[in-house]
Amino acid sequence: MAHIINLIVWDGINEHSVCIARVRNAVKYVKNSPARLQRFKDLVQKLNINCKLSLSLDVPTRWNSTYLMLETALKYQRVFGGFNLPDGDNVPPNELPPNADDWKMVGRLVVFLEGFYLITRRISGSLYVTSNKGFFEIASVCDMLKKWEKNPEKEFKNMAISMKTKYNKYWGDVKKMNMMIYMAVVLDPHSKLTVLELTLTDLYDKEKGEELASNVKIFAYSLFDEYRAMYSYPQSGPINNDQHQDQEDVRLGETMNYVQSLKERAKRLKGSGGNMRSEFERYLNEVLGEDEEGLDALTWWRLNAHRYPIVSRMARDILAIPLSLCCIGIAFSAGVDISIHLGVL
Structure with a gap:
């Protein structure tokens, strides 16, 4: 079941590869340099953004990490807007800084993916009935x-x-x-x-x-x-054989009075x-x-x-x-064939 949800989500994510790639590149650019990361943190404080989450770079084969990357980056949208990201004609389209339309798309994508993220976590649970x-x-x-x-x-x-x-x-x-x-x-x-x-x-x-x-x-x-x-x-x-039923009735009639026979027959039907x-x-x-x-x-x-x-x-x-026998990490992975790990009903 987790594997099927994984396949469904990837079909959706592929429709938004450009905006995802731009956010990924922006996060990578900041995290690849301690100096840039410090400037990013300083800008967070300057803009009074009340968020303690650290930027996370996704693993492209695990869509949950992509979702978490986008969710965190979205909280720092204003910081990225004030950061000096690589730009210009020499920069490939997928590596340009995210623009307003990209952020809008990412915001909707985060809302959309959240439902699938929570579902996958629920069906991969091991401490409760699934x-x-x-x-x-x-x-x-x-x-x-x-x-x-x-x-x-x-x-x-x-x-x-x-x-x-x-x-x-x-x-x-x-x-x-x-x-x-x-x-x-x-x-x-x-x-x-x-x-x-x-x-x-x-x-x-x-x-x-x-x-x-x-x-x-x-x-x-x-x-x-x-x-x-x-x-x-x-x-x-259960007594389903009519012949056996008749024989049992005769036996009861021979050994008990009629009223007792009725009681026993009623008890047999109800009991x-x-x-x-x-x-x-x-x-x-x-x-x-x-x-x-x-x-x-x-x-x-x-x-x-x-x-x-x-x-x-x-x-x-x-x-x-259980709906799934796999660990939560494997449930999100598209890099391997995980069907063998799953106990799909």
Whole structure:
């Protein structure tokens, strides 16, 4: 997932190579000389710029470093404007000092890249559950690109269109996604099927969104049946064979009175297959209390596992799946093929 976001962002960054190169050259010019760096710091104080960040030069193969370089340089825009940067007819266009249009473009680019930067950091986390957030991160990327496609500035509109093309290549056909991406959402007590269906409807049209949500629901119940078969007691298993059902009814009639037979049959329906099926339905239909809204998914399941013994086992297995197995640095790298490092769902 981090790898796909990486590819999408690079398609966008390449649309703004000139303004990025000019800022990079300006930062390099200042940092390459201790004397120039000191003059730069003196000018920062003279202009009363309240920023303690140091200028950073990016690694061209890691777009996060490019984002951080642009973000920091933007804070010192007035300083660069008053600094004597190389200029003239002999200077290549990409190495000219950034002009007002360049800075304006960089400002918009920083806003644009910030969303992808935060998403990549979130999905690369290792100290919290990520699988239940994966689908929403995919949806948020789509939402960002849709908004920027409507941008009145041609440069950013073209950039969003280019990135959306790459997005569609990997995530455009939601039917091809691994169902576990959706199951992690369903097993998040704050989301479940309702939020999933709303998100699918936002991503696509209402008809397609409802169809996909229905497919997820069918898969979810099917998966629940598998877990029920693995973890329920043999006597509590589902009774689907009509002949076996009839034989059981006869046995009950022979050994107990009619009323007791009815009670046992009702208990079997509610306490075995019917109840085990309703366990998942109860989970899906239960509304969180106010005191539960602030609980993370794992804490909620720790407190409620005894109420949903089978569904909690599903949650234990599926929520444990990380979106990414790579370190945060590799997640941003375009210099190597990082797909082998990723645990992409």
